[in-house]
Amino acid sequence: MRRHPDEPWWTRYANRHLEGLLRSSDTCLEWGSGRSTVWLASRVGQLRSVEHDPDWYERVRALLAERGGDLNSVQLLDAASDNGPHTTPYVRVIDEFAEGELDVCIVDGEHRAACAVAAVPKLTAGGLLVVDDVNWFLDHPTHAPRSRFGKGPLDDGWRQFESLVADWRCVWTTDGTIDTAIWIKPGNS
Numbered sequence: 001m002r003r004h005p006d007e008p009w010w011t012r013y014a015n016r017h018l019e020g021l022l023r024s025s026d027t028c029l030e031w032g033s034g035r036s037t038v039w040l041a042s043r044v045g046q047l048r049s050v051e052h053d054p055d056w057y058e059r060v061r062a063l064l065a066e067r068g069g070d071l072n073s074v075q076l077l078d079a080a081s082d083n084g085p086h087t088t089p090y091v092r093v094i095d096e097f098a099e100g101e102l103d104v105c106i107v108d109g110e111h112r113a114a115c116a117v118a119a120v121p122k123l124t125a126g127g128l129l130v131v132d133d134v135n136w137f138l139d140h141p142t143h144a145p146r147s148r149f150g151k152g153p154l155d156d157g158w159r160q161f162e163s164l165v166a167d168w169r170c171v172w173t174t175d176g177t178i179d180t181a182i183w184i185k186p187g188n189s
Helices: 012-021 035-041 054-066 089-096 112-122 156-164
Strands: 027-031 046-051 074-076 102-107 123-132 169-174 179-184
Touching: 012 123, 012 169, 012 179, 027 035, 027 089, 027 112, 035 046, 035 054, 035 102, 046 054, 046 089, 054 074, 089 112, 102 112, 112 123, 112 156
Parallel strands: 027 046, 027 102, 046 074, 102 123
Antiparallel strands: 123 179, 169 179
16 A cells, blocks of 8 residues: 555555456445545546545545545535434435446445445446455455455345345455455346
8 A cells, every 4th residue: 555655454455456447437425534535536426425434534535635536525524323324324325226227336434334225226237346455344364364265245234145146147356354345237127
């Protein structure tokens, strides 16, 4: 990461794949802001990034300002709820998009299972769903720390997600420390 200070904190392999897949006409929703927000802003047509932490939100806005990015592309939303993650403003931001409207959805923040499940119907055919630190949540032959390899999905939310994307193409990347996966929604979903 020190050698590539302007790239997202995903695996470098995920960054390279996405570099070739993103289009300047894409509409993107990102849960969890950071360096990825600035990186995405220069590669997609429309970016909506949500953040739950006020201090981090301010840091990302400052980074966007330094790079001439749109400060309105990142929004501070509450991730707390007594009724479960799926009811939070943070997760429900997805309701602002029509089914099939999103070209790219990044899941790299709070309530990742709820976000990933909610994103599935909102993605267009050929749309990309990126989950960072995926080794923490899904079973895959990887040896990154906190790997779920041989243990199955973390919980029911991740089991539901796994069944929703079972027939999607997936590029699972690892750097030995973290894993980032990119699912591609098929044309018939």
